[in-house]
Amino acid sequence: MIVEKLQNAYYVTGDIDRAIAFYRDALGLELIFKDADKWVQLKAGGVNFALSSKEEAPDGAAGATVVFEVQDAAAAGATIAAAGGEILGERDMGDHGKTLTFRDPDGNLLQLYQRAS
Numbered sequence: 001m002i003v004e005k006l007q008n009a010y011y012v013t014g015d016i017d018r019a020i021a022f023y024r025d026a027l028g029l030e031l032i033f034k035d036a037d038k039w040v041q042l043k044a045g046g047v048n049f050a051l052s053s054k055e056e057a058p059d060g061a062a063g064a065t066v067v068f069e070v071q072d073a074a075a076a077g078a079t080i081a082a083a084g085g086e087i088l089g090e091r092d093m094g095d096h097g098k099t100l101t102f103r104d105p106d107g108n109l110l111q112l113y114q115r116a117s
Contacts, residue, residue, distance in 0.1 A: 001076040007069035007113045008041070008048035012057045016040060019051045035096075058088060058101040058109065066110050073100040073114040080112075 013019040016037045023029045023042055029049060033041035040051040052061070070076045077087050077100045084105040092098045093116075100112040 001070060001079045003068045003070060005069050006047065007067045008050045009064045009066050010050035010052050010057075011064060012052050012054055012061050014054060016051060016053055023049070023051070058111070060088075060109055062109075067099070067113050068110070069113045069115070071114065073098055073112045076100065076112050077102065 011019070016034075020031060020034070020040055020042075024031055027044075029042040029044050031040065032043050032048075033039075038053045038056040042049045042051070052065075057065070073090065077090070080102050081087050086103040088101040088103060088109075090098060090100050095116050097116045098114050100114075101109065102111070103109055
């Protein structure tokens, strides 16, 4: 497995609109994508920063969740499991791609993101 890039990091929020206002207005981040009240993508320099609703986030997400972009999430998941990671689940988001949620050996929650083909 080769990580292509850090796809994004996100925070879970209970109020998407309040969080957008804070990060856009207080920090000057550029809003680039909003999926209703579920997910918001902002641009922080050359890196994505996102906001997730509690419903959109994986169970147990707290603080920031690092998301690495990969070509093949299933193959990467097998490598992660073999290396001592715990696979928690996969999610197909249709045209938005898919994610694989896992914990590293220290229990930190991470995700892999695979673009839709």
